[in-house]
Amino acid sequence: MTNERRWADTSGLPPAPDATAKPVTLAHVARLAGVSENTVSRVIRDKGSIAPETRQRVNAAIEQLGYVPNRAAGSLASSSSLIIGVILPSLSNIVFPEVLRGINAGLSATPYRPMIGVTDYDLDIEHQLIASLLAWQPAAIITTGFDHTVGARRMLENSRVRVAELMDIDNAPIDLAVGLSHHEAGRAMAHHLVQRGYCNIAYVGHDWTADRRAHARYVGLCEGLAETGLSLVAECRTDQASSTLEGRKTLSNLLSGGVHIDAVAFSNDDMAVGGFMHCLAVNIAVPEELALIGFNGLEIGQVLPKPLTTVLSNRFAIGKTAVELLLAGVQRPDETVKIDTGFSIVEGATA
Amino acid sequence: MTNERRWADTSGLPPAPDATAKPVTLAHVARLAGVSENTVSRVIRDKGSIAPETRQRVNAAIEQLGYVPNRAAGSLASSSSLIIGVILPSLSNIVFPEVLRGINAGLSATPYRPMIGVTDYDLDIEHQLIASLLAWQPAAIITTGFDHTVGARRMLENSRVRVAELMDIDNAPIDLAVGLSHHEAGRAMAHHLVQRGYCNIAYVGHDWTADRRAHARYVGLCEGLAETGLSLVAECRTDQASSTLEGRKTLSNLLSGGVHIDAVAFSNDDMAVGGFMHCLAVNIAVPEELALIGFNGLEIGQVLPKPLTTVLSNRFAIGKTAVELLLAGVQRPDETVKIDTGFSIVEGATA
DNA sequence: CCGTGCAATCTCAGCGCTAACATAGCTTTC
DNA sequence: GAAAGCTATGTTAGCGCTGAGATTGCACGG
Numbered sequence: 104m105t106n107e108r109r110w111a112d113t114s115g116l117p118p119a120p121d122a123t124a125k126p127v128t129l130a131h132v133a134r135l136a137g138v139s140e141n142t143v144s145r146v147i148r149d150k151g152s153i154a155p156e157t158r159q160r161v162n163a164a165i166e167q168l169g170y171v172p173n174r175a176a177g178s179l180a181s182s183s184s185l186i187i188g189v190i191l192p193s194l195s196n197i198v199f200p201e202v203l204r205g206i207n208a209g210l211s212a213t214p215y216r217p218m219i220g221v222t223d224y225d226l227d228i229e230h231q232l233i234a235s236l237l238a239w240q241p242a243a244i245i246t247t248g249f250d251h252t253v254g255a256r257r258m259l260e261n262s263r264v265r266v267a268e269l270m271d272i273d274n275a276p277i278d279l280a281v282g283l284s285h286h287e288a289g290r291a292m293a294h295h296l297v298q299r300g301y302c303n304i305a306y307v308g309h310d311w312t313a314d315r316r317a318h319a320r321y322v323g324l325c326e327g328l329a330e331t332g333l334s335l336v337a338e339c340r341t342d343q344a345s346s347t348l349e350g351r352k353t354l355s356n357l358l359s360g361g362v363h364i365d366a367v368a369f370s371n372d373d374m375a376v377g378g379f380m381h382c383l384a385v386n387i388a389v390p391e392e393l394a395l396i397g398f399n400g401l402e403i404g405q406v407l408p409k410p411l412t413t414v415l416s417n418r419f420a421i422g423k424t425a426v427e428l429l430l431a432g433v434q435r436p437d438e439t440v441k442i443d444t445g446f447s448i449v450e451g452a453t454a
Numbered sequence: 455m456t457n458e459r460r461w462a463d464t465s466g467l468p469p470a471p472d473a474t475a476k477p478v479t480l481a482h483v484a485r486l487a488g489v490s491e492n493t494v495s496r497v498i499r500d501k502g503s504i505a506p507e508t509r510q511r512v513n514a515a516i517e518q519l520g521y522v523p524n525r526a527a528g529s530l531a532s533s534s535s536l537i538i539g540v541i542l543p544s545l546s547n548i549v550f551p552e553v554l555r556g557i558n559a560g561l562s563a564t565p566y567r568p569m570i571g572v573t574d575y576d577l578d579i580e581h582q583l584i585a586s587l588l589a590w591q592p593a594a595i596i597t598t599g600f601d602h603t604v605g606a607r608r609m610l611e612n613s614r615v616r617v618a619e620l621m622d623i624d625n626a627p628i629d630l631a632v633g634l635s636h637h638e639a640g641r642a643m644a645h646h647l648v649q650r651g652y653c654n655i656a657y658v659g660h661d662w663t664a665d666r667r668a669h670a671r672y673v674g675l676c677e678g679l680a681e682t683g684l685s686l687v688a689e690c691r692t693d694q695a696s697s698t699l700e701g702r703k704t705l706s707n708l709l710s711g712g713v714h715i716d717a718v719a720f721s722n723d724d725m726a727v728g729g730f731m732h733c734l735a736v737n738i739a740v741p742e743e744l745a746l747i748g749f750n751g752l753e754i755g756q757v758l759p760k761p762l763t764t765v766l767s768n769r770f771a772i773g774k775t776a777v778e779l780l781l782a783g784v785q786r787p788d789e790t791v792k793i794d795t796g797f798s799i800v801e802g803a804t805a
Numbered sequence: 806c807c808g809t810g811c812a813a814t815c816t817c818a819g820c821g822c823t824a825a826c827a828t829a830g831c832t833t834t835c
Numbered sequence: 836g837a838a839a840g841c842t843a844t845g846t847t848a849g850c851g852c853t854g855a856g857a858t859t860g861c862a863c864g865g
Contacts, residue, residue, distance in 0.1 A: 128821055139845050144823060152842055174589045175529035176821035179850050184526060186569070194558065200551035207545065207572050216586065218537070218569045221558050235567065238525045347757055376757060383759055403754050406698055406727060408734055479851055490815050495853060503812055527851035530820050 127170045136164035147172060178240060187426070188236030188264075189219045190229055190246040192313075196345075196373070198399060198418055199247075202269060205422020206245065213430060215242060224313035224344075230255040237262055243429040245422075249274040250315060265435050267425040270416075271316055272441045281425040281442045285316045288414050288446045289323020290330075292368050292396055295412075295448050297331045301366035301394055304328060306338035307353045307378060308370035309345035317345075317370040320398060324368055337362040345370060350377025355385075366394035366454060372401040372413055379407055379453065394454035404451070412454035417444045478521045487515035498523060529591060538777070539587030539615075540570045541580055541597040543664075547696075547724070548752060549769055550598075553620060556773020557596065564781060566593060575664035575695075581606040588613055594780040596773075600625040601666060616786050618776040621767075622667055623792045632776040632793045636667040639765050639797045640674020641681075643719050643747055646763075646799050648682045652717035652745055655679060657689035658704045658729060659721035660696035668696075668721045671749060675719055688713040696721060701728020706736075717745035717805060723752040723764055730758055730804065745805035755802070763802035768795045 133140040138157060145151045146161040153161075164170075178184035189206055191199045206217055218239065220232035230252045236244060237258060243265040251259070259266050259277050266278040273286050296304055311318040328334050339357035341349045350373060358364070369375035375397030382389050389395055389409060397404055400415030421444050428442065484491040489508060496502045497512040504512075515521075529535035540557055542550040557568055569590065571583035581603045587595060588609060594616040602610070610617045610628050617629040624637050647655055662669040679685050690708035692700045701724060709715070720726035726748030733740050740746055740760060748755055748764035755762030772795050779793065 142844060154843060171585055171589045173591070173821050175526050175535060175591060178526035179530050180823040182850065194551050194555040197548060200545050204545040214586070216569050216571065218567050220567065234522055235565065238522045240524070240526060380757060403757065406731065406754065408759065493814060505813060524851055531853040533820065
């Protein structure tokens with residue numbers, strides 16, 4: 104059963120002859136094909152058994168009339184829609200457009216469409232968005248992380264739509280989680296630095312209240328260091344969201360502390376790139392005087408005069424995998440599933 | 455009439471007590487409030503006149519039951535939905551997520567939700583997406599540019615949904631265009647370079663067949679130079695999509711031509727950043743030996759050791775403005791409208 | 806004191822589709 | 836060869852909401 108067959112594209116190129124006049128409905132197609140509406144519906148949805156000859160006649164009629172099914176009617180009748188609700192924390196950070204790109208890629212050969220909402224990292228907004236998306240009776244809701252308001256969690260649990268929680272797999276999902284262990288990623292950063300011979304390691308971070316995953320990496324980092332008998336020699340955290348500017352300022356802050364530091368682990372690449380710029384500005388040799396490691400594997404880090412050493416998170420794969428698994432089963436399975444899309448150290452030139 | 459009132463949020467925080475049992479419908483609310491369904495509907499949509507006392511009673515019932523309207527039913531009955539179809543050429547290029555961010559910002563206080571599709575710069579895919587989005591009877595369709603297949607254009611014209619064509623205003627829109635004159639932007643680049651004293655100006659570009667706006671800027675650039683009695687001394691264009699890598703390669707190509715060049719105008723910032731990297735690699739002093747100018751004003755350009763001189767396109771504003779204008783009038787106005795969101799030269803350190 | 810106009814509400818017929826069941830004509834099975 | 840089990844189709848009753856057109860009651864002018 105190929106995608107081509109499953110999602111037979113009924114809205115093909117021959118366009119509706121005149122959409123103003125009277126929208127073409129199933130009834131028109133049925134009349135022209137000489138069958139009942141229901142049969143047309145079954146042909147379109149590829150459901151039940153249909154005589155090849157009938158199918159062909161119906162498809163011809165669809166084509167001839169340029170019929171485009173009314174999704175609202177379909178949704179109402181079946182109390183479920185071909186909508187995938189997608190809730191993202193932000194669109195400013197390139198990470199989430201990439202997840203969205205993955206989601207879109209997974210959806211593009213299907214009749215499902217993503218309907219999106221952006222929370223700005225606010226759980227109350229997420230709650231409202233969930234309510235508002237649920238009003239469309241979507242096939243699935245995709246959101247990020249495991250933090251939700253009590254009400255939001257209940258709405259998701261009670262509704263029988265499928266739910267994917269992306270980015271993270273360090274907790275118990277409602278239905279499906281796709282992402283990576285940020286705790287493990289943090290540990291890996293520690294081990295990478297230690298292996299490279301750095302032992303005066305510091306941390307530069309951004310606001311954790313919104314970004315729980317950054318915190319998980321921090322914890323993993325500390326744990327990884329502890330495993331080799333080390334611990335952070337210094338750390339500095341801004342209470343702002345991450346950005347190159349904050350990274351630059353926060354590193355500057357950290358270094359003014361006077362502690363001897365030979366490597367800095369950043370909460371993410373934006374911060375690390377900012378840190379790199381600070382080094383450039385005050386003439387600190389990277390990595391000879393100070394090594395830097397980021398997290399995410401953004402393009403921007405790889406475009407620096409020295410490519411940033413970082414940890415690649417597979418954002419595109421997270422989105423795509425989530426969609427594929429969600430569409431594989433319409434029913435929510437009995438047990439929750441976690442999918443690890445992994446991460447990998449990008450050996451740049453800064454650590 | 456504030457937004458608060460207009461889009462009275464009926465899906466507030468008190469969540470549906472138990473979404474599994476039996477979804478709460480208008481009828482339930484109506485019974486509890488002791489009015490007809492239609493009155494509840496009118497309260498929710500703030501339509502027609504309602505006695506203050508009734509309104510209050512209905513709102514209380516809505517709250518008590520945690521009623522969330524079924525959008526599919528509403529769409530079917532009114533043959534129009536609270537969906538805004540958004541068609542973007544790409545999500546890889548940060549430019550379009552920023553437009554989407556603007557769209558989302560304009561929509562966030564309304565009950566409208568964006569439903570998205572990505573064309574990968576393919577007009578046939580755009581055509582299919584338009585058909586597929588039109589199946590939802592959206593309130594509006596937002597797409598980019600003026601290039602559409604004949605069929606797509608007809609579908610948009612015939613449907614009475616509002617249509618916004620973003621990014622460009624150099625052509626006649628179907629309904630509404632929001633963007634900037636890429637032709638003028640190209641001219642401005644020329645004048646900027648000339649004013650700075652450069653007179654051996656070359657062009658480095660990417661594929662025009664998908665990106666018509668890059669071509670418009672090129673034409674404007676040439677025209678701008680002509681106005682000062684100059685013309686391009688060299689040019690080099692890749693047949694690939696724009697990227698830092700292509701920018702780097704193409705500049706290298708250009709310079710191997712042997713022509714004396716003192717400034718290069720790039721088709722966009724991605725290409726320009728790549729060019730900058732080439733200069734760094736082969737030790738060309740920027741801007742002393744070679745000046746560089748890009749287009750878009752991306753963050754990445756501003757993070758370079760020397761901030762890139764470029765032309766800022768107001769992507770966020772384009773998206774936000776488009777949505778605001780679309781929602782201002784549900785009916786398509788008699789005459790088409792073009793909104794110029796303008797551009798501005800970012801005086802970096804590279805030209 | 807009756808007609809007129811308006812505010813506030815109700816009634817009712819769908820919107821276009823799908824689920825569930827019914828049916829008709831076959832082919833098996835024993 | 837009758838019961839049972841297909842396959843291919845038709846019939847019917849909504850899904851939950853909104854639009855259009857009643858209908859009611861009340862304030863007001865003449």
